[in-house]
Amino acid sequence: MKKLVLVGDSIRMGYQAYVMRELFGFSDVWVPEQNGGNSANVQKHLDEWIISRAADVVHINCGLHDLKRDFGVDETVIPLSQYRANLRDLLGRILQDTQSTVV
Numbered sequence: 179m180k181k182l183v184l185v186g187d188s189i190r191m192g193y194q195a196y197v198m199r200e201l202f203g204f205s206d207v208w209v210p211e212q213n214g215g216n217s218a219n220v221q222k223h224l225d226e227w228i229i230s231r232a233a234d235v236v237h238i239n240c241g242l243h244d245l246k247r248d249f250g251v252d253e254t255v256i257p258l259s260q261y262r263a264n265l266r267d268l269l270g271r272i273l274q275d276t277q278s279t280v281v
Contacts, residue, residue: 180205183231183278186214186239208233216243216256217264224268229275236278238268 182205184194191213198207210227214220217240220227228236244256244264256264272280 180235181231181233182207182235182237183228183233184209184237184239185220185227186237187216187243188213189242190214190237190239205235214240216240217261217268218244218256221264221268224271228272228278232276233278235281236272236276237281 182197182201184190184197184207190209194207194209198209201207208231210223214223214227220238220240241261244261245254245258247254254261269280272278
């Protein structure tokens with residue numbers, strides 16, 4: 179049976195039950211219990227949530243928490259240049275350290 183890891187924010191949490199139901203019997207789907215939040219948090223948990231899982235497919239959904247602006251603040255929570263660097267690091271590590279297909 180194929181292994182699938184879903185990592186992401188509340189959007190992922192919203193569709194994970196549907197994915198698990200639709201792939202039941204075809205794929206073993208793993209999700210972290212908590213909201214993945216922004217890309218920096220996904221990086222922090224990369225080994226625990228993704229690398230150590232040895233999944234066939236990794237689905238990552240992060241970015242909304244990075245690009246949001248807190249009330250009264252002009253800058254995004256994670257500057258675009260840092261978000262870009264975080265994604266490059268995340269994808270690079272997954273592709274280097276696993277055999278997973280990244281979606």
